[in-house]
Amino acid sequence: MSVCIARKWKPSGFVRYQSIISDSVTSHVHSHTIKTPVGEQAKLRAPRYTRLSVDGPIECSLHGFQLLNSPLFNKGSAFTVEEREAFGLTGLLPPVVNTLDEQVERAYDQLHFLKTPLAKNDFCTSMRQQNKVLFYELVRRHIRELLPIVYTPTEGDAIAAYSNRFRKPEGCFLDITDPDSVDERLAAFGEAKDIDYIVVSDGEGILGIGDQGVGGVRITIAKAALMTLCAGVHPGRVMSVVLDVGTDNERLLNDDLYMGNRFKRVRGEEYDKFVDKFIQTVKKRFPSAVLHFEDFGVTTARPILERYRKELPCFNDDIQGTGAVVMASMTAALKVSQRNLLDSQIIIYGAGSAGLGVADQIVNHMVIHGSTPEDARARIHCMDKRGLILDSMHKTSTPAQQKYADPADEWEGVNTKSLVEVVRKIKPTVLVGCSTQASAFNEEVIKEMYKHNPRPIIFPLSNPTRLHECTPEDALKWTDYNAMVATGSPFPPVHGYVISENNNCFTFPGIGLGAVLSRATTISDSMISAAVDQLADGSPAKKNAKAGLLAPLEVIDETSAKVATAVILRALEEGVARVEDEESPDGGKVTVPRDFEECLAWVKSQMWKPVYRPMIKVEHVDSIHTHQC
Numbered sequence: 001m002s003v004c005i006a007r008k009w010k011p012s013g014f015v016r017y018q019s020i021i022s023d024s025v026t027s028h029v030h031s032h033t034i035k036t037p038v039g040e041q042a043k044l045r046a047p048r049y050t051r052l053s054v055d056g057p058i059e060c061s062l063h064g065f066q067l068l069n070s071p072l073f074n075k076g077s078a079f080t081v082e083e084r085e086a087f088g089l090t091g092l093l094p095p096v097v098n099t100l101d102e103q104v105e106r107a108y109d110q111l112h113f114l115k116t117p118l119a120k121n122d123f124c125t126s127m128r129q130q131n132k133v134l135f136y137e138l139v140r141r142h143i144r145e146l147l148p149i150v151y152t153p154t155e156g157d158a159i160a161a162y163s164n165r166f167r168k169p170e171g172c173f174l175d176i177t178d179p180d181s182v183d184e185r186l187a188a189f190g191e192a193k194d195i196d197y198i199v200v201s202d203g204e205g206i207l208g209i210g211d212q213g214v215g216g217v218r219i220t221i222a223k224a225a226l227m228t229l230c231a232g233v234h235p236g237r238v239m240s241v242v243l244d245v246g247t248d249n250e251r252l253l254n255d256d257l258y259m260g261n262r263f264k265r266v267r268g269e270e271y272d273k274f275v276d277k278f279i280q281t282v283k284k285r286f287p288s289a290v291l292h293f294e295d296f297g298v299t300t301a302r303p304i305l306e307r308y309r310k311e312l313p314c315f316n317d318d319i320q321g322t323g324a325v326v327m328a329s330m331t332a333a334l335k336v337s338q339r340n341l342l343d344s345q346i347i348i349y350g351a352g353s354a355g356l357g358v359a360d361q362i363v364n365h366m367v368i369h370g371s372t373p374e375d376a377r378a379r380i381h382c383m384d385k386r387g388l389i390l391d392s393m394h395k396t397s398t399p400a401q402q403k404y405a406d407p408a409d410e411w412e413g414v415n416t417k418s419l420v421e422v423v424r425k426i427k428p429t430v431l432v433g434c435s436t437q438a439s440a441f442n443e444e445v446i447k448e449m450y451k452h453n454p455r456p457i458i459f460p461l462s463n464p465t466r467l468h469e470c471t472p473e474d475a476l477k478w479t480d481y482n483a484m485v486a487t488g489s490p491f492p493p494v495h496g497y498v499i500s501e502n503n504n505c506f507t508f509p510g511i512g513l514g515a516v517l518s519r520a521t522t523i524s525d526s527m528i529s530a531a532v533d534q535l536a537d538g539s540p541a542k543k544n545a546k547a548g549l550l551a552p553l554e555v556i557d558e559t560s561a562k563v564a565t566a567v568i569l570r571a572l573e574e575g576v577a578r579v580e581d582e583e584s585p586d587g588g589k590v591t592v593p594r595d596f597e598e599c600l601a602w603v604k605s606q607m608w609k610p611v612y613r614p615m616i617k618v619e620h621v622d623s624i625h626t627h628q629c
């Protein structure tokens, strides 16, 4: 690839390249066009469909310190000699020009001097704020070690300490006391063409550690970062938003340094109106963006999803993302144990957002495989802090819980508050924990389950690690190593058994990327089911029962690309994809390949990669991102 710099620039020698969907997508982040030598025209013009990212040079109008302080464009010591001259950097950098490899090696060495996970999290955060390419390449190369640092469990600790450790703001802060400013606040992040994906949280149900108020902004930043890391969505085209509606967390309310609204959570009509204001503004300002709901509270997560899922392409990660990953690993485990999904008996321990999302996904899947919804629901038994959900509890259960209520008259004389008693009666084949109750799956419970099932499927999903319902080691030990276990946070292998991380990071990036690339009008249940089948199909357990139920983290970008492909193909089949309807500026139409492998290649060609691209100096670029960085 030739490097083009300002001094050699000849306007007549360059062509304009535009995408068909948004005139900003081809230009990476910052301008309408990429100018490239005529000889490279063919390369940049093909393929002619929506692209989130392309190869080739990047235009940039930033100079000197401004450029070094812009994380999307900064290369630090990797700026070439020509770029240093063109961008006024010569005196601002030591003379040696490093490669990205050298920078990654240096950063990784520095990371090793840091003693605690939180200190490493700070280091990574700071790197993301300085140099996105270096951050994503560092984490990509060391993903098994660094994902727990930049995501759960360490990110949970960073969120809990948000106001005390605050250094630099990131994300968009929307304030319930000032609803009229929602558009103005979102406007700082660009216009219609600039944003593909938005993660939003109100901070009430963060990563198993509950209400974290305004600190919840960090989960939206972490999930948005995973969209780039795992699914190649351009880091300049994702957005993180927190809805600051107050907090019920007394520790925060009493902390002088707390940075959010210092009042109890606003609920009811005023809250609903504020959420609606946000959604309607997003629809107008970023009409092609996909919206990802994260870590809302148990009483709001589902109603918000149900209210808006027909209005715009959106999904709730805790409900649907978790449901999908659990269904995929359950499918893989059922294959290993040669059991039929429709014969399963399932206990969901913790019937909140995640637990009921898992239950709904299992029902969807059972129905697709020939069950009636009633039969499917009768195979799922949900417990919450009141014990087993019974139909006699209809006044105190949510409608979503009531769908799974067991008949009270069948449970007379049984202590339905006791998990072991419930296990004794149900004889479950699958036990899922989303309760935040550490050690709830104790020896008595697991051994009771094992008595009735030679290959029990046990998924302790609660985060962070200290809240897991059991450790994989115990579950395996108590079942003579016959249990099939996958967990919510990372665990090392146990006696050669790989423990897959049953985390929604295996599904939401692919679902999100698929929805973005297909320009879906909605994210249907069937698109989520397509994601489940694809993820299950990639399970290493199909060949080796010890190898883990999900594909390894090291290939999560490949996994997400395949999940996205399945989602896109299903969206096209269902007629909810807009990608083929839109015209390019030159009047052409996009045709997405219907063959899986060809579609996969199309998806991969659009995924952003952490590599340095040559930079071209221009006088002016027409984009908000230049200022945002």
Ligand SMILES: NC(=O)C1=CN([C@@H]2O[C@H](COP(=O)(O)OP(=O)(O)OC[C@H]3O[C@@H](n4cnc5c(N)ncnc54)[C@H](O)[C@@H]3O)[C@@H](O)[C@H]2O)C=CC1
Pocket: 205, 206, 207, 208, 209, 297, 298, 318, 322, 349, 350, 351, 352, 353, 354, 355, 383, 384, 385, 386, 387, 433, 434, 435, 436, 437, 461, 462, 463, 464, 467, 487, 488, 489, 502, 503, 504, 505
């Ligand atoms: N592995 C993954 O991908 C995911 C894991 N999670 C984890 O799942 C857990 C729950 O998350 P959400 O569903 O969002 O929270 P939530 O607050 O919506 O639900 C928690 C549920 O646990 C129940 N519960 C509390 N104490 C209980 C007890 N003693 N016995 C039985 N049930 C009890 C509550 O009644 C509630 O129904 C968290 O630890 C979260 O980090 C959540 C989403 C994804």
Ligand SMILES: CC(=O)C(=O)O
Pocket: 152, 205, 206, 207, 208, 295, 317, 318, 463, 503, 504
């Ligand atoms: C993983 C995740 O989304 C959660 O624990 O809330």
Ligand SMILES: [Mg+2]
Pocket: 207, 294, 295, 317, 318
């Ligand atoms: Mg979550």
